[in-house]
Amino acid sequence: MIKLVHGDIIVLLAGIGGILILARTFAELGKKIKMPVVMGEILLGIILGPTILGSITPEFCTWAFPKAGAAKVAMDGITSLAVVMLLFVAGMEVQLQIMLKQGKTAVYTSFTSMVIPFILGFSAVWLLPGFFTFASDRKLVYALFFGIAMAVSALPVISRILMDLNLFKTKVGMIVIAAAIFDDLIGWILFSFVLGLMGQEGEIKSIGFTIGMIVGFGLFMLVIGRSVINGALPWIQRKLSWPGGVLSIALGLCFLGAAFTEYIGLHAILGAFIVGIAFGDSVHLQEREREIIYQFVTNVFAPLFFVSIGFKVNFIENFDGALVALVFFLAVGCKVFGAALGGYMGGLTKRESLAVGFGLNARGAMEIILGTLALNVGLIDSKMFVALVVMALITSMMSGPLMKRFID
Amino acid sequence: MDLSKLKKRPAYPFETIAVAVSFSPRCLPVLAQAKYLADVLKATLILIHIGEKNSEKERQLDDLMNKLGMDDNHYRVIWMEGEPVETILKLCKLNMVDLLVLGALEKENVLKFYLGSIARNISRRAKCSVLLLTNPTEQPIRYKKIVVNGVENPKTVHTINTGFYLAKHLKSKDVTIINEVNVPGLTMAIADESTAPEAKEIKKHFNEEVEENIHSIIKKCDTEGINVTNKSIKGKPGYAISKYAKDRKADILVINSPDTHLNLLDRIFTHDIEYILAHLPCNLLIVHSRV
Numbered sequence: 161m162i163k164l165v166h167g168d169i170i171v172l173l174a175g176i177g178g179i180l181i182l183a184r185t186f187a188e189l190g191k192k193i194k195m196p197v198v199m200g201e202i203l204l205g206i207i208l209g210p211t212i213l214g215s216i217t218p219e220f221c222t223w224a225f226p227k228a229g230a231a232k233v234a235m236d237g238i239t240s241l242a243v244v245m246l247l248f249v250a251g252m253e254v255q256l257q258i259m260l261k262q263g264k265t266a267v268y269t270s271f272t273s274m275v276i277p278f279i280l281g282f283s284a285v286w287l288l289p290g291f292f293t294f295a296s297d298r299k300l301v302y303a304l305f306f307g308i309a310m311a312v313s314a315l316p317v318i319s320r321i322l323m324d325l326n327l328f329k330t331k332v333g334m335i336v337i338a339a340a341i342f343d344d345l346i347g348w349i350l351f352s353f354v355l356g357l358m359g360q361e362g363e364i365k366s367i368g369f370t371i372g373m374i375v376g377f378g379l380f381m382l383v384i385g386r387s388v389i390n391g392a393l394p395w396i397q398r399k400l401s402w403p404g405g406v407l408s409i410a411l412g413l414c415f416l417g418a419a420f421t422e423y424i425g426l427h428a429i430l431g432a433f434i435v436g437i438a439f440g441d442s443v444h445l446q447e448r449e450r451e452i453i454y455q456f457v458t459n460v461f462a463p464l465f466f467v468s469i470g471f472k473v474n475f476i477e478n479f480d481g482a483l484v485a486l487v488f489f490l491a492v493g494c495k496v497f498g499a500a501l502g503g504y505m506g507g508l509t510k511r512e513s514l515a516v517g518f519g520l521n522a523r524g525a526m527e528i529i530l531g532t533l534a535l536n537v538g539l540i541d542s543k544m545f546v547a548l549v550v551m552a553l554i555t556s557m558m559s560g561p562l563m564k565r566f567i568d
Numbered sequence: 569m570d571l572s573k574l575k576k577r578p579a580y581p582f583e584t585i586a587v588a589v590s591f592s593p594r595c596l597p598v599l600a601q602a603k604y605l606a607d608v609l610k611a612t613l614i615l616i617h618i619g620e621k622n623s624e625k626e627r628q629l630d631d632l633m634n635k636l637g638m639d640d641n642h643y644r645v646i647w648m649e650g651e652p653v654e655t656i657l658k659l660c661k662l663n664m665v666d667l668l669v670l671g672a673l674e675k676e677n678v679l680k681f682y683l684g685s686i687a688r689n690i691s692r693r694a695k696c697s698v699l700l701l702t703n704p705t706e707q708p709i710r711y712k713k714i715v716v717n718g719v720e721n722p723k724t725v726h727t728i729n730t731g732f733y734l735a736k737h738l739k740s741k742d743v744t745i746i747n748e749v750n751v752p753g754l755t756m757a758i759a760d761e762s763t764a765p766e767a768k769e770i771k772k773h774f775n776e777e778v779e780e781n782i783h784s785i786i787k788k789c790d791t792e793g794i795n796v797t798n799k800s801i802k803g804k805p806g807y808a809i810s811k812y813a814k815d816r817k818a819d820i821l822v823i824n825s826p827d828t829h830l831n832l833l834d835r836i837f838t839h840d841i842e843y844i845l846a847h848l849p850c851n852l853l854i855v856h857s858r859v
Contacts, residue, residue: 316757
């Protein structure tokens with residue numbers, strides 16, 4: 161049995177403390193040059209991990225951030241919690257009503273910005289398998305994953321861009337938000353499907369079973385679970401200490417949902433994401449409570465997760481220029497084309513459609529989470545992981561300026 | 569029927585008011601309120617009954633009209649058989665009705681809500697303004713506290729103006745324009761990249777922007793003698809204003825007509841007007857601006 165000994169506890173606590181303070185420092189410095197917080201955190205991970213510190217002083221790096229043993233297991237546990245919570249807060253921001261409210265343009269944009277990148281991504285693997293590295297029996301799963309990786313958007317980054325450009329309440333802004341919500345929703349459900357197909361031990365599960373479980377759980381939570389949470393929330397706010405009561409129940413439900421989906425053979429992220437949708441949809445959830453949950457997750461757990469990404473691989477050794485270029489140009493091309501086409505079909509002007517396309521092109525944290533989970537289950541190799549991270553970071557950086565160019 | 573005239577018709581004044589007569593126990597109070605409004609607004613009142621015309625019903629209607637002192641020479645009564653929702657909507661179009669008055673329960677049972685009651689289905693689809701009366705009394709009431717939705721929408725200017733038109737004629741002193749502030753994704757956008765003063769400034773900016781828009785509309789309206797309050801509240805659109813109207817014991821809530829054709833999905837993933845229809849906080853006027 162693995163047990164944390166005195167030394168492990170010191171290393172673990174010092175590691176967490178150091179990461180949190182340094183991540184905040186990097187994030188604040190990054191803000192000065194308009195760099196997304198997540199980029200600062202990943203950069204720190206790359207510096208502290210095998211890429212830089214590991215190649216200068218490998219002994220210190222191994223001591224401070226062990227690659228095996230009890231402290232490593234504990235840290236992995238913490239980053240797993242972080243991913244689950246990140247998906248929970250991402251779910252909380254999914255407002256299914258936005259799509260219904262925004263009408264035709266949002267429906268077209270959402271659909272094409274998801275489907276076209278997915279089809280092109282899937283086709284790229286299917287038709288050009290030589291460019292990618294995967295196990296021979298996993299071609300379908302890999303192609304599905306790559307299609308999803310091309311299709312996801314990052315609502316947090318997009319929201320920030322829209323806020324900075326003062327586009328939040330404009331027609332273009334609302335369409336981008338509605339489409340990003342749709343892409344997130346479908347993307348994570350599809351990704352859970354892919355992970356579900358792989359199974360926990362890597363065996364391929366039946367498609368029918370996986371789809372049935374996802375649909376069953378999703379419908380149960382979004383119809384019955386959502387009503388129960390909405391009905392119970394006023395009682396929780398009235399009878400339990402505030403805001404602690406709401407925070408405990410929210411995260412409690414998040415972990416129970418995650419545990420349940422993990423138990424039935426799907427990934428924990430699906431449970432957290434769907435519970436997040438059900439919880440965030442409650443009309444009784446106050447803005448302050450929403451903020452507290454976000455602050456807790458994005459400022460305490462998210463940095464630990466994003467910094468830990470830099471520990472996973474050596475970014476220099478695994479940087480494959482051709483693959484990075486392929487992933488980047490494919491991702492940008494199919495997302496901008498897909499989203500702009502939908503916007504144009506929905507009645508936007510050419511410039512507005514391109515602004516929507518570049519807005520939705522930001523992949524940010526969501527793509528990185530997707531890549532990390534795929535790397536963890538052995539679906540992708542380190543080179544593809546690095547290519548996805550680089551693509552996510554560049555698309556997040558370029559979205560704002562390009563969107564502005566077409567809006568002006 | 570020249571529907572183009574209907575399309576260009578302004579949201580107010582209410583020149584033709586129709587009331588649905590069902591011969592239920594609430595029929596008399598609903599009719600009393602409709603007659604009161606027609607008198608005050610100097611409108612023509614049409615009584616619509618969907619169902620078979622027979623001597624018993626004619627006698628009942630005469631009784632109702634006598635009780636309210638309505639001379640049947642001055643009021644048109646239309647009898648027509650057919651599916652209630654479709655027939656009432658058709659009659660409203662044919663007769664250029666500006667305001668349709670209906671009685672409605674505050675809350676329907678779950679099944680009826682999802683299937684859609686007559687009053688609520690008409691509210692979702694009508695091409696004229698609709699007034700849902702929740703607790704009408706035989707003694708008509710003058711709406712003293714009016715709450716108007718100031719949501720950012722091209723229709724809102726017409727809705728606010730209709731609210732003031734009503735307030736002026738009913739001599740209401742208190743009109744509150746409510747701006748519901750709900751920006752999806754904003755909390756997430758602020759969460760990890762803003763300092764406390766920045767976050768405060770961003771939120772303040774959003775509130776000010778909305779209030780400024782409403783203020784510019786109010787400035788152009790005739791508000792003489794009316795105490796107008798412009799207020800921003802946070803929460804889900806529809807639900808937040810409904811709660812506000814209920815908490816403030818408003819007499820009537822005035823809102824825009826729906827932007828899209830509402831269906832079952834809108835009731836499952838409730839939003840905007842559906843929150844209000846799910847549980848009417850008070851009398852509800854849905855203004856069809858015909859823009």
